[in-house]
Amino acid sequence: MPKITDPIKINSMELPHRLVIAPNGKGYAYNDGTPSERLIENYRYEAEGALGGLIQMGITWFKLEGSCFGGFLSLQDERMIHEQGRLVNTIHLAGAKCAPQMFHAGAISVPGTDQAPPPVSSEERPCFFEGLETTHALTDEEAEQATIEYAKAALRGKEAGYDAVNMHMCHGSLVTQFYSRGLNNRKDRWGERKKEWGDNPLLFPIETLRRTREMVGPDFPIIVRVSGDELLGPEEGFTIDDMCQYIAPALVDAGADCLDISGGRLLRQSFWCIGPPVYFPHGCLLDLAKKIKKCVNVPVIAVGKLMEPKLCRSVIEKGWADLVAVCRPMMADTDFIKKTILGKDKEVRKCLSCNMCMAVEEKAGGLRCAANPAYGRELTWLPLRKTEEPKNIMVVGGGPAGCEFAITAHQRGHKVTLYEKSDKLGGAVHVGSAVPRVPTRDLVHIVQWHKREVERLGVPVFFETEVTEEIVEKEKPDIVVCATGGLDKVPDVPGVGLPHVLTNVDCLQRIPDVGQRVVVVGGHEGAEAAVSLARYGKQVTIVEETNEIGKPSYCHDFARQMKLQEFILDEKLEHPIDVVINAKVVEITEDAVKLQVGKKEQIVEADTVVLALGRREDDALAKILWAKMPGMVHRIGDCREVRSIGHATEQGAYLGRQL
Ligand SMILES: Cc1cc2nc3c(=O)[nH]c(=O)nc-3n(C[C@H](O)[C@H](O)[C@H](O)COP(=O)(O)OP(=O)(O)OC[C@H]3O[C@@H](n4cnc5c(N)ncnc54)[C@H](O)[C@@H]3O)c2cc1C
Numbered sequence: 074m075p076k077i078t079d080p081i082k083i084n085s086m087e088l089p090h091r092l093v094i095a096p097n098g099k100g101y102a103y104n105d106g107t108p109s110e111r112l113i114e115n116y117r118y119e120a121e122g123a124l125g126g127l128i129q130m131g132i133t134w135f136k137l138e139g140s141c142f143g144g145f146l147s148l149q150d151e152r153m154i155h156e157q158g159r160l161v162n163t164i165h166l167a168g169a170k171c172a173p174q175m176f177h178a179g180a181i182s183v184p185g186t187d188q189a190p191p192p193v194s195s196e197e198r199p200c201f202f203e204g205l206e207t208t209h210a211l212t213d214e215e216a217e218q219a220t221i222e223y224a225k226a227a228l229r230g231k232e233a234g235y236d237a238v239n240m241h242m243c244h245g246s247l248v249t250q251f252y253s254r255g256l257n258n259r260k261d262r263w264g265e266r267k268k269e270w271g272d273n274p275l276l277f278p279i280e281t282l283r284r285t286r287e288m289v290g291p292d293f294p295i296i297v298r299v300s301g302d303e304l305l306g307p308e309e310g311f312t313i314d315d316m317c318q319y320i321a322p323a324l325v326d327a328g329a330d331c332l333d334i335s336g337g338r339l340l341r342q343s344f345w346c347i348g349p350p351v352y353f354p355h356g357c358l359l360d361l362a363k364k365i366k367k368c369v370n371v372p373v374i375a376v377g378k379l380m381e382p383k384l385c386r387s388v389i390e391k392g393w394a395d396l397v398a399v400c401r402p403m404m405a406d407t408d409f410i411k412k413t414i415l416g417k418d419k420e421v422r423k424c425l426s427c428n429m430c431m432a433v434e435e436k437a438g439g440l441r442c443a444a445n446p447a448y449g450r451e452l453t454w455l456p457l458r459k460t461e462e463p464k465n466i467m468v469v470g471g472g473p474a475g476c477e478f479a480i481t482a483h484q485r486g487h488k489v490t491l492y493e494k495s496d497k498l499g500g501a502v503h504v505g506s507a508v509p510r511v512p513t514r515d516l517v518h519i520v521q522w523h524k525r526e527v528e529r530l531g532v533p534v535f536f537e538t539e540v541t542e543e544i545v546e547k548e549k550p551d552i553v554v555c556a557t558g559g560l561d562k563v564p565d566v567p568g569v570g571l572p573h574v575l576t577n578v579d580c581l582q583r584i585p586d587v588g589q590r591v592v593v594v595g596g597h598e599g600a601e602a603a604v605s606l607a608r609y610g611k612q613v614t615i616v617e618e619t620n621e622i623g624k625p626s627y628c629h630d631f632a633r634q635m636k637l638q639e640f641i642l643d644e645k646l647e648h649p650i651d652v653v654i655n656a657k658v659v660e661i662t663e664d665a666v667k668l669q670v671g672k673k674e675q676i677v678e679a680d681t682v683v684l685a686l687g688r689r690e691d692d693a694l695a696k697i698l699w700a701k702m703p704g705m706v707h708r709i710g711d712c713r714e715v716r717s718i719g720h721a722t723e724q725g726a727y728l729g730r731q732l
């Protein structure tokens with residue numbers, strides 16, 4: 074039986090174990106694709122945690138028109154051989170191996186600069202990101218040249234000292250735009266369909282691999298990343314059957330030494346595969362790798378929420394794949410691989426599947442991690458410095474913000490005491506991670522981590538202690554850190570005080586013990602509660618003031634929002650959810666909610682009404698204390714501004730380093 078600790082070879086590259094880092098574009102490089110010191114230091118930590126294993130770098134562009142956002146590595150010209158060599162040297166010094174990911178965006182291009190030539194694709198088509206230009210369809214000669222450009226960039230990678238290359242032939246990028254049937258209707262040789270390819274137009278990937286092999290030589294490892302299934306059906310994309318029967322064997326014949334199995338296509342409903350959100354089970358893409366492994370004779374890499382060391386080991390032991398790739402688990406804990414290999418499972422800080430790292434709006438300035446706020450900030454944040462002036466600090470609130478602060482400040486040598494009014498640490502995460510019949514459980518990993526660290530480090534905690542002005546006066550701390558969280562907003566509408574009117578948080582804690590006919594006021598914050606209620610057979614009406622639903626303020630994750638909207642519109646529910654948009658609540662009565670919808674009045678009958686209009690800062694104590702001890706009171710997390718777990722932990726981690 075193979076084991077995760079067994080060495081393996083990919084062509085001439087020997088790896089000491091079966092765990093590799095999945096490609097991830099971090100956005101820390103300079104806009105011309107040069108690695109920054111920040112990026113190099115970040116990779117140094119990952120390289121040490123990879124324990125001699127392989128790091129697959131994020132998308133690495135080589136043509137300006139094929140780049141996507143700013144801040145990604147480039148192998149666009151000879152200059153980059155030297156620039157990337159500095160990064161490669163650091164990774165090698167730490168004992169790991171590395172492979173750039175050859176990427177051309179084609180129609181998913183979002184050039185990091187307006188100097189870029191127009192985007193290109195297999196055909197003339199609108200760019201996948203709305204509002205951008207139409208692509209230029211590559212001519213026969215240009216298509217051939219494009220395959221040569223991939224190969225030249227791979228050679229530059231080899232010359233920079235990389236140990237292998239990963240060819241990005243997945244997620245809808247340029248190569249996929251040629252070989253996905255739904256995206257290529259060309260009539261020339263680049264659109265040719267042959268019987269042995271099962272009607273998939275495969276010339277472009279085959280030529281790309283053939284030329285790459287020619288340039289890098291027979292021994293240099295070429296890993297090919299594919300979407301095992303685009304999950305768009307056989308008309309719009311290719312399926313796992315196409316992949317197993319035709320595409321994967323053809324890629325291996327053309328020179329692939331290893332297949333790395335992801336899934337889906339960017340900006341389509343299968344987008345979730347690129348960073349499976351919290352609603353998806355662990356190992357959600359495993360079936361694709363298992364099936365492909367049965368039809369090729371090269372090593373196969375599995376990926377996708379393999380965040381439990383135990384599951385990683387089973388994948389190898391059961392022979393489902395030859396290697397396991399981890400992306401977000403290594404962001405949440407850059408020692409994930411090391412701890413898994415050493416069997417230190419309990420010490421892993423687990424990913425929350427919250428996808429703060431994926432969020433485009435969070436990406437300005439590079440990706441950030443909710444579980445590991447120091448990720449990408451290693452240069453300035455790590456290692457922690459001991460304080461020269463230890464202070465007596467009182468932390469009010471044991472949610473993610475208060476815990477992260479307390480752990481950091483305690484480690485720096487401050488005398489920290491944590492006060493929590495309930496009987497446990499975790500704050501609002503206990504509600505958000507336990508939505509009945511809506512799987513959000515991964516979020517609780519942050520609570521488990523904080524609890525473990527608070528206990529391990531011996532940070533003193535007073536539970537069931539609601540801090541008041543009097544307690545602070547008695548304790549006389551040097552500094553108070555208020556991390557008291559938020560409260561559900563209650564609108565000023567007649568009837569909100571009636572007994573059958575609940576806040577979102579109250580409702581989530583009571584489901585299913587509420588009335589049969591439920592009106593949920595707030596189609597964003599109330600979306601998960603509405604789905605949960607409907608899954609218990611309740612008759613649910615969502616009332617929403619705007620014209621859209623399913624975008625809770627704490628959720629940074631586009632793929633999760635798409636899925637949540639799908640859950641809401643699920644026709645198979647016993648009672649499909651009614652949605653009334655552009656509607657304002659005028660009054661709540663004992664058995665109904667009166668609405669103003671445009672100019673009309675509408676009445677919806679209700680046994681229970683849920684107020685889910687978002688949350689506001691619970692900052693009353695902070696304001697009182699500030700008046701007494703100005704400058705010595707700090708606010709972090711939802712108590713400063715209601716946002717999300719990631720914002721709470723990063724504010725706690727920052728303040729813990731500042732004081
Ligand atoms: C229903 C719901 C779903 C959510 N889902 C997500 C999600 O999917 N992803 C995401 O990123 N975020 C989500 N969030 C938001 C996230 O939970 C919060 O942003 C985060 O918990 C804020 O952390 P915090 O430490 O600032 O506050 P909290 O987690 O609210 O913790 C505050 C703590 O302070 C304690 N406290 C308050 N006053 C006192 C006092 N006077 N004395 C002692 N203790 C006190 C409270 O008991 C509480 O434990 C969700 C929130 C809710 C309500």
Ligand SMILES: Cc1cc2nc3c(=O)[nH]c(=O)nc-3n(C[C@H](O)[C@H](O)[C@H](O)COP(=O)(O)O)c2cc1C
Binds near residue numbers: 098131
């Ligand atoms: C922030 C982020 C960046 C990513 N960047 C890339 C990338 O550059 N190239 C790629 O092929 N996949 C990319 N992916 C997908 C990952 O490689 C991986 O397949 C996915 O995250 C699922 O694995 P995980 O559950 O271990 O995170 C990215 C994912 C995330 C979350």
Ligand code: SF4
Binds near residue numbers: 424425442445
């Ligand atoms: S931001 Fe969230 S999903 Fe991304 S790696 Fe960190 S914990 Fe995991």
